[in-house]
Amino acid sequence: MSADSVTASTASTSPQKPDGLDEWRGVGAEHAGEISAKGSVFLKRRSRALLGSLLRPYKTYVWLLIAVVLVENAARLSIPWLVRRGIDLGVPPILAGGSAVVLYETVGLMLAAVIIQSLSRIFFLRQAGRVGQEVLLEIRRRLFKHFQKLDVQFHDRYTSGRVVSRLTNDIDAIMELLAGGFDGIITAVLTMVGVGVLLLVLDLKLGAVCLLCFPILLLLVRWFSRQSSITYRAVRENSALVIVQFVETMTGIRAVEAYRRERRNQEIFSDLSGRYQDANVKSFRLVAIFMPGIRMIGNITIGVVLLYGGYRVIEGNMTIGVLAAFLLYLRMFFEPMQEISQFYNTFQSASAALEKASGVLEEQPTVKQPENPVPLPNAKGDLHFDRVSFSYVDKRPVLPGLELTVPPGQTVALVGTTGAGKTTIAKLMARFYDPTEGRVTLDGVDLRDLAEDDLRRAVVMVTQENFMFDGSVADNIAFGRPDASREEIIAAATAVGAHQFITELPHGYDTDVGKRGDRLSAGQRQLVAFARAFLADPAVLILDEATSSLDVPSERLVQRALGTILSERTSVIIAHRLSTVEIADRVLVLEHGTIIEDGTPQELLTRENGRYAALHRAWADSLA
Numbered sequence: 001m002s003a004d005s006v007t008a009s010t011a012s013t014s015p016q017k018p019d020g021l022d023e024w025r026g027v028g029a030e031h032a033g034e035i036s037a038k039g040s041v042f043l044k045r046r047s048r049a050l051l052g053s054l055l056r057p058y059k060t061y062v063w064l065l066i067a068v069v070l071v072e073n074a075a076r077l078s079i080p081w082l083v084r085r086g087i088d089l090g091v092p093p094i095l096a097g098g099s100a101v102v103l104y105e106t107v108g109l110m111l112a113a114v115i116i117q118s119l120s121r122i123f124f125l126r127q128a129g130r131v132g133q134e135v136l137l138e139i140r141r142r143l144f145k146h147f148q149k150l151d152v153q154f155h156d157r158y159t160s161g162r163v164v165s166r167l168t169n170d171i172d173a174i175m176e177l178l179a180g181g182f183d184g185i186i187t188a189v190l191t192m193v194g195v196g197v198l199l200l201v202l203d204l205k206l207g208a209v210c211l212l213c214f215p216i217l218l219l220l221v222r223w224f225s226r227q228s229s230i231t232y233r234a235v236r237e238n239s240a241l242v243i244v245q246f247v248e249t250m251t252g253i254r255a256v257e258a259y260r261r262e263r264r265n266q267e268i269f270s271d272l273s274g275r276y277q278d279a280n281v282k283s284f285r286l287v288a289i290f291m292p293g294i295r296m297i298g299n300i301t302i303g304v305v306l307l308y309g310g311y312r313v314i315e316g317n318m319t320i321g322v323l324a325a326f327l328l329y330l331r332m333f334f335e336p337m338q339e340i341s342q343f344y345n346t347f348q349s350a351s352a353a354l355e356k357a358s359g360v361l362e363e364q365p366t367v368k369q370p371e372n373p374v375p376l377p378n379a380k381g382d383l384h385f386d387r388v389s390f391s392y393v394d395k396r397p398v399l400p401g402l403e404l405t406v407p408p409g410q411t412v413a414l415v416g417t418t419g420a421g422k423t424t425i426a427k428l429m430a431r432f433y434d435p436t437e438g439r440v441t442l443d444g445v446d447l448r449d450l451a452e453d454d455l456r457r458a459v460v461m462v463t464q465e466n467f468m469f470d471g472s473v474a475d476n477i478a479f480g481r482p483d484a485s486r487e488e489i490i491a492a493a494t495a496v497g498a499h500q501f502i503t504e505l506p507h508g509y510d511t512d513v514g515k516r517g518d519r520l521s522a523g524q525r526q527l528v529a530f531a532r533a534f535l536a537d538p539a540v541l542i543l544d545e546a547t548s549s550l551d552v553p554s555e556r557l558v559q560r561a562l563g564t565i566l567s568e569r570t571s572v573i574i575a576h577r578l579s580t581v582e583i584a585d586r587v588l589v590l591e592h593g594t595i596i597e598d599g600t601p602q603e604l605l606t607r608e609n610g611r612y613a614a615l616h617r618a619w620a621d622s623l624a
Contacts, residue, residue: 047354050361054135061131065124069183072120073190075113077198080328082110084202088321124183132178136171143167143357151367152432164247165240166360170353173236177350185343188336195333202322206309210330213301217294217337224290231283232348238276245269298334305330367434373451379458379539380443381408381570383429388438390424398424399593401438411571413584415615421593422574426542429572430461442540460538464545466529468517473502474509476528480536492535496565498527530565540570578619587612
């Protein structure tokens with residue numbers, strides 16, 4: 001693999017991690033086995049802090065919703081108590097030929113309790129839904145903003161499938177928790193505590209009998225929580241892997257079809273989907289044991305209460321109303337256990353999602369923004385490499401102490417074999433990476449001291465695979481200057497020779513380029529990229545193999561326009577086509593990151609044994 005194309009997935013320039021963490025906290029959190037115990041604790045702590053920061057602006061609403069849940073559950077718990085009152089105090093007077101006032105009062109109170117419960121539930125669902133969606137909107141915004149802020153090195157190793165998973169699958173898991181999880185667990189806890197207290201108040205002896213089931217319940221819940229914690233993390237991990245494989249396959253579908261990779265990709269996808277299925281099946285098995293187990297314990301307890309309570313009623317030590325209330329409360333007591341199991345499933349999924357999201361948000365860019373940036377409103381384009389060394393991996397230098405000065409307005413061509421360091425120099429000029437040693441300056445200011453807005457306004461890089469965004473041709477040309485007028489867009493396209501082909505499109509400048517510009521040819525996409533760069537009007541323009549996608553007619557058209565594009569600005573050209581190099585003021589021949597020849601194209605051609613002359617002869621022979 002060439003030094004120019006080595007990705008940053010194994011870069012040695014990653015920042016020092018706080019808290020002694022060795023693993024990268026964003027990608028590392030993809031698989032539980034890849035992070036240390038200390039790292040896992042850190043991520044759990046950060047995920048709780050993330051959720052707290054998201055809910056903090058709605059603290060008043062959260063307390064209000066908790067109060068509403070308390071009112072709702074109080075109304076709900078009052079109904080069995082009112083049933084006892086109706087049976088024990090309302091029915092006997094009627095049987096004795098007396099008044100039914102107590103029974104009517106009790107029914108009225110029950111109706112009021114039902115209305116309060118229903119209104120509380122309506123209010124809670126509406127307000128909780130609004131707060132939940134606000135929180136989800138905020139976390140989406142944070143993730144999207146942070147993904148954009150992170151540098152090229154991060155995105156080289158963090159696949160697009162994982163990005164999609166963070167913004168879709170994991171957000172859905174958090175949404176499920178916010179939508180019903182917290183409500184369910186609060187209701188379950190309040191119900192269980194309230195029912196436990198009311199059972200003891202109604203009848204201490206019968207209540208104590210009911211509480212005998214507690215140890216068995218606790219053992220079952222403890223077993224389920226341990227097993228489901230492992231299982232549901234595996235579900236989240238395998239879900240993310242399925243999304244990654246699908247997105248990457250569809251993104252690279254042309255390469256898949258060109259190399260007949262369909263069968264192998266299908267095997268990989270089937271294997272990942274099978275693992276995802278197995279993880280889900282295991283989770284269903286846990287629920288299949290837990291829920292029937294809870295139901296069985298509940299039914300046995302109800303049977304014991306009915307047997308013992310019935311005996312006490314016969315003996316005259318308990319009223320029928322108390323026994324009826326006991327049975328109703330017991331039904332309430334065991335129902336929340338299923339809610340707890342469901343909440344735990346939701347909580348485990350959301351916790352894993354929050355850990356991954358917080359891991360991404362904790363990741364800091366290796367290309368950091370300066371705390372006190374030096375302003376550079378009107379850059380001239382004076383570039384200087386001051387003893388610059390750079391390594392991608394294992395401290396093996398791609399550039400060993402490079403010294404280079406490019407004065408303002410000069411057009412410099414970088415040539416050399418693959419791996420010579422040409423693209424690395426371009427990436428350092430654009431500050432996609434920072435030097436391992438030394439510094440790169442623009443107009444005497446270290447690039448690390450420039451504000452990002454000033455740097456991106458001053459330096460623009462056009463590459464071979466310039467991305468076209470879904471939208472019109474005009475939108476793509478104005479990508480760097482959204483406020484540009486239609487006249488300015490047309491002028492930029494005309495300057496690079498793109499106006500003619502654009503006007504021949506079905507809707508001219510308003511023609512939709514399609515996904516990644518698929519409705520344009522490779523040459524047309526490159527011309528649009530040139531127009532985009534021309535309209536941005538940078539002080540430094542870097543062309544990295546920018547003419548390699550053009551056919552001969554398009555290249556000739558661009559050659560005529562390059563004089564306009566490169567005029568009065570510092571330009572750096574990286575090209576294997578030496579026809580593009582010939583327009584440069586100066587040519588630098590690189591080998592292993594070192595400049596071995598430096599001069600005008602004409603001067604270097606006169607050196608019979610020179611490297612540039614040899615490259616030129618080889619290029620001319622290839623055209624013959």
